[in-house]
Amino acid sequence: MVAVIAGPDEMVGRSLPFSELSDCPYVVLLGEPGSGKSTVFETAAKAASRSVTIARALRVSGGQHVESPLFVDALDEDRSEGSKKDKIFQLRDKMLSSSLECWRISCRVEDWRGAADLSALQAATTGAPIVVTQLQNLSVREQAKILTSRGALDPEGFIGQARRHGAASFLECPSSDKMGVLT
Structure with a gap:
């Protein structure tokens, strides 16, 4: 976006x-x-x-x-x-x-x-x-969509875990998808 x-x-x-x-x-x-x-x-x-x-x-x-x-x-x-x-x-x-x-x-x-x-x-x-x-940063919905397209069974759980570990910024960055961070 x-x-x-x-x-x-x-x-x-x-x-x-x-x-x-x-x-x-x-x-x-x-x-x-x-x-x-x-x-x-x-x-x-x-x-x-x-x-x-x-x-x-x-x-x-x-x-x-x-x-x-x-x-x-x-x-x-x-x-x-x-x-x-x-x-x-x-x-x-x-x-x-x-x-x-x-x-x-x-x-x-x-x-x-x-x-x-x-x-x-x-x-x-x-x-x-x-x-x-x-x-703009990727929304949670966009992050979940990318994770789902990459085979994640629980994208919301993955996003929550990333937040708890201080890694949410990796998921928000549009280029993270290209770098494979969202796989």
């Missing part, structure tokens, strides 16, 4: 599955380190028959044309490498030169520069609003 934190007024404050944003042409996914942003992107890209592109790879790809929908992962990691110059403008120019009608960008919460980043990215849109979301 993601919480919409910026975008059209009717969407702000809503929590919904990332997949429900497929009709929104421009989406930013924010999350804590290791929270599962890349996993969410891999799932969404696969559903759209696309692949995930790392921000740095896109930025330095020269004249290579990219197509919609574009999934750009790890804006934060690209920013931390090399030059102190903000790379979001190079990324924006690359997307703009490809005339993309749909893109998604992921970034760590603490590296997102809010209005400054939105302003830079707005030029790479067709005028539609950019929807900014934040990845």
Whole structure:
């Protein structure tokens, strides 16, 4: 689940599955380190028959044309490498030169520069609003569903035991499913 934190007024404050944003042409996914942003992107890209592109790879790809929908992962990691110059403008120019009608960008919460980043990215849109979301922890219901799909006979008991042993945070993290923690 993601919480919409910026975008059209009717969407702000809503929590919904990332997949429900497929009709929104421009989406930013924010999350804590290791929270599962890349996993969410891999799932969404696969559903759209696309692949995930790392921000740095896109930025330095020269004249290579990219197509919609574009999934750009790890804006934060690209920013931390090399030059102190903000790379979001190079990324924006690359997307703009490809005339993309749909893109998604992921970034760590603490590296997102809010209005400054939105302003830079707005030029790479067709005028539609950019929807900014934040990845949320898995609910108990979502945890139980994953555990059941992995063959757990008593998912509620497993969750309770994890809480008693101080391991609830592993179950709340969306990337825990990918790492096999929920098996």
